[in-house]
Amino acid sequence: MSDTFEDQPPQAPGQRWDARQYADHADFVPKLGGDVFDLLAAQPGERILDLGCGDGALTERIGKVGAEVVGVDASEEMIEAALARGVDARRIDAYQLPFDQEFDAVFSNAALHWMLDPQTVLACIKRALKPGGRFVAEFGGHGNVAAICTALIASLQFRGISAKHRHPWYFPTVEEYAHLLETVGFKVDSIELIARPTKLPTGMANWLDTFASPFFHGLDDDIKETVMDNTLNLLSHSLSDGQGHWSADYVRLRVTAHLPTA
Template structure:
């Protein structure tokens, strides 16, 4: 049976006792003209089944599928609303690959090795591994990024790291500034472990606990000010050292080194360029005027702490750098 809102049709005094998100939903005309509760739907969180009775419509228990999802077991693999454009990324975020050379040194690629670069982007850092004499396969979920990497002459493929087709094929796996976008990190780590040869190494750097904390707080506050929950829109996984160590060991890795590295990072095109490049999931599905207002509010909140007197912006980056053995 179709769901309907358990609060629909209540008096104004009753509606005032509802949570705001439900109240906004139920202040609409209900049920819609020409329909009954059995064929109408409500977008609020108090969704129930309706059954006709001699006295009207009865309310049953909340359907299991409408209950809140567990954030880890049922989370989407990647954040909705994030789309990558190689040219825009190069313009707003070319610092990402430039700052990845330190973790590439930790990998220490050797001639003849077969290496998987997870989240290769446009291939800028992948080229460094190839120049060291390694045979590198780059993977990314973005067709535009993969096309840009192929234009460099690289072996790049559109592929999702949550479920790789490789079985014990690589001497090493490398990843820079990508793993925090992959929300089911347990599935990713199991997939990477399976792709490595025995004694293979995994070297990565990505957003760790506390990464862009001020930016996250400002975006969430700007959303909340308009009655929009940011919890389901949060697009990243930023683990602590302890959390990620536990996850690595759970799938069979032995951690050789792992650390959080605070790295305040100058933004070449300012905070506006950064938000346009990386923060789309916070604004996914919102009208353009609302997107603009939320971004303006976030910029106002961030300016006192992340913009200097000359107008230069810095992002409060904290990176997690790890080396583990299969």
């Protein structure tokens, strides 16, 4: 398998992951994965794939219940951080999963919205699962970070910069994603959108630097600074309490599905 991922579908350029930055500014992500972790209900002896495992925080937690868990991620930096936790973590692209009927469950938290060809990803997940295997995931759904996106796009357009190819995320509706699951061959057990305003302990600017770099990709430093400042000003009216405490307007899509046994 190529390490260059040349065959993966186009994605917004510019997103890079820094494990230290992620730990500093986004440690709330695995912490908020508790509900979907509980929904997975991993059992001792099960073989589970953690898709988009990041730094392995939840992968490690799954392994502690006695399951045999494999974490995969496209970021070399994140895989190194996951390996440092002692988990089985591998740099593999979600569009090119090499597994064939190997897992009792596929789990994913806060990762699938980065994958802009969801049908291909779901087909790979299906192939990785044993008959009767289950798929449990949570990720950004319709309306996720809507205010943030609107402010970023408005700030870019004010400078005469098109945002058309900069939006890096896939945020489906319940109906859209349920249809995709059924098209691929899954039976949907539960699916819902959950509004979850999320406090940002280190502020909105650090959130934008960590998660929204495709919107700033290729901009000169002075233009980036202007767009950032304008975005923060626009968002301060709705996502800041005026005392320097910021939140993000998260909406998560939580889903459980399974494959038929025959």
